[in-house]
Amino acid sequence: MAEHVRATETMGSDAGEHGGRLTLSEILAPALSPTVLELNPGILPRAISRITARPARLLRLRSTQASAAGPLMTLAFAKFDPPPSPTLVPAGVSIRRATGEEIFAQGEAVDTVYQLLAGAVRTYRLLGDGRRHVCDFHVPGDVLGLEPGGEYACSAEGMTDVIMLAIPVATLRRLSAHDPLLGQRLLSIASHGLQRSQNHATMLARLGAVERVAAFLIDFAQRFDADDEFDLPMTRQDIADYLGLTIHTVSRTLSHLQDQGLIDARASRRVRLRRQDELLGLCA
Amino acid sequence: MAEHVRATETMGSDAGEHGGRLTLSEILAPALSPTVLELNPGILPRAISRITARPARLLRLRSTQASAAGPLMTLAFAKFDPPPSPTLVPAGVSIRRATGEEIFAQGEAVDTVYQLLAGAVRTYRLLGDGRRHVCDFHVPGDVLGLEPGGEYACSAEGMTDVIMLAIPVATLRRLSAHDPLLGQRLLSIASHGLQRSQNHATMLARLGAVERVAAFLIDFAQRFDADDEFDLPMTRQDIADYLGLTIHTVSRTLSHLQDQGLIDARASRRVRLRRQDELLGLCA
């Protein structure tokens, strides 16, 4: 119970000041193992930068974009909207999952909500005939499994080894029954997710292959706080299923972008964005 | 084909309990209806490659699938998930808007949340070059404008004359700060919206034109709880922009469904669903 109180206080810090009651080491300590860190050296800084408040980088992109394009929102612009604040949900145990391991499955009863602390996760759905749709790629800070119905609407798998906070929904419900702030935070998370999903839908409905890939690259770089060069944790098939394309088209399009000099595909998983502004121009 | 056999055997060994070897046709039989195949011949290879690529999962999928309308959610079923309860948000004034009139506009500062009381509303976004994406069609009970950012991410217009409850966000914030129940209700609304948007995205990412139109018709009939015959409040262009198609394709597809005897297009806006079960079979 003391744990809940402390965690609840932490949540109060959402508004912007990070006078966090829980220190990062307190959060990560039970979860971090030498093995995970060794296998995935990048995760700690990413986890930290994700969990702590988000810096000026966003603002930079946002303002340059705003001046470039008119008042009308482009899709790319939408993708740069302020992300859900890196909110810690109180009370839970940290758990680990290996690469490719399932976190929860489409159709299962919802009993746990997760917050990703380190690593990368994909959520996806399978249609009856085997077609797959990747709903989203998740980065540290993201909350997964916040579902309205009784069942998870999608499955979640780690694309890397992952560390997560697992919060029983019963706990969450109980806490939020007495804590309006928690309710507001959950609402914020859900509605940011909604906005993100709508951006995704808009992309799928109206953008061509090049635009989709460009939007994906920029969005990914943005969310993972990468600079212009980074590793993709997902396969081409993942990307294709996220963008509503095939691996072939994704591969071709990346090659195409490379030919244009907009990106530099150092290795199949390693990408460097050479002219981010031009890529941005492709997104809508 | 030898490739497929091998993959099939792999699946058997993977699953363990399914000791027997499953042929592809055995696997696909329960999943692919003849109608789907006939109208959308392209999906078979996709299904096969997906299935061979992910053996273990398919088995799980198949078994749940076998249990008639089982726990595995198809897109069509997803659309039938319990809708957000027709929840009244307290405190607001009812306002009226004429057909086609704007309720709020993309990019405007969010100052009001609306609940639709009567009529039908479309929400949509415009891309920089004029492409339009209809995010959703709204029915009485739906809440609009519950946005996380400072700006509406989409515009809203009545497709009919509408009556709405207009609640200032300030009021909503104030109320929910002291009323956890309201917070939970808003969360429920937002997360149902999220799920709906994800269904939409899945449809746009992976369904063909016939499947999209069929899914739209069923979903619409469901939400407006019409029986099998009803009037569409939206234009073909609206439908096209919602489904990520063109008016031409929508029109052709409707004609096609009519030729198949699945629907009856009495007038351009009036539709009758003749074999709802078969339509359902087309959705995924």
Add this chain to the structure above:
DNA sequence: CGTCGAATTGAACACGTTCAAATCGTGTGG
């Protein structure tokens, strides 16, 4: 009856898919 927007329909075209094959990369066994 004439006009205008919405809807339908046909034909040519384009983009992305499908089919097919080659290449790369990694892990494994000799």
Add this chain to the structure above:
DNA sequence: CCACACGATTTGAACGTGTTCAATTCGACG
């Protein structure tokens, strides 16, 4: 250390679904 196997990725060529272009029909309203 090399040989081999397997999966992931890339690339080419044929194909198909949905788009684009173009023309016609339909329906509402003067």
